Amino acid sequence: MKRLIILSDMWGAAKSEWPDHYIGKLRGQFEVAYYDSRTLANIPDHIQNEEALHGHFVNGGADRAVVELLKLETEAEFILGFSIGGWIAWKACLAGLNVQDLVAVSATRLRHETRRPSAWISLFYGSLDPFIPGDAWFVAMGVRPILYRGESHGMYEQERIASDVCGHLVEQRR
Template sequence: MKPRLLILSDLFGGKDPEWVKIYMNLLQSKFEIQYYDVVELANIDSDNFIESEIHNQFLNGGIDKAVQNLLQLETEKVIILGFSIGGTIAWNASLKGLNVTHLFAVSSTRLRYETEIPNSIIKLYFGEKDPNKPNPKWFLDLNIDNEILEANSHQLYLIENNIPLICNDVLKSLQQ
């Protein structure tokens, strides 16, 4: 049986975003993949789809709601690949008992406020030009494996040549 991989979307979610399909195509031969639109997972009203509005809904209860829903939906051991707010949701769900063996979070800048780390193997990715990435001291204090991608900004995960790099690390988790 293939290991279960959860892919958690970014703030914009969507039923079947083209960029997520690229990740899924590279990973589906080795994993049973479950994709979650975090906007839906958090029960967020995205009708007007103003980024700041959606962001505020996540900060005002949406992250917690998404974590609760994820804990109800997933009861087995999982590997998670989370993008932006999706990585933050994965981190918090892991702290609340989700059985996560490996957590890969890409551009999850809200993690810079975290002081407790999940009991899983963690790898974080940030763009060098992302002004909200955690500072070097945060990585040292929490002893977290990370990769800063040169000349990239927050949405580095949408850039096609970054996708194989991230997917290769996810595939390597099968050997750990």
């Protein structure tokens, strides 16, 4: 069975039930390893403010998460990351995590990246998310985004979106 690494958004497992939409659908198709991005980044539990939490990731937390992930994983066929988890996945691939396919959902921090991992890349975004990378970035990275009209950043919490993303992963697995 092919290995799939899943990385949470910045809230991690404590504030989230939506990862079950993905894990439940994918567990029979893949050997799933789920990681809490917040735990990987070693961000204290008392940080609950969205702006402060985001700041922790941007100011070194994402890099700490990459280091920790690389201690736990060296290769997998697939990696799926949500929001900040997609950014961590991208950075981990650049830092040596060997994956065939990188799938990121609402990973808006990618707009600051200037290097592309060698993996096959699929990026999902809501068209109403104000922080989607610009068209020039997608061209420079050689990636065509999959856009959901009328959806915003948190679209990945919806079961309908989970079904689409999981279907995409299962197709890529073949």
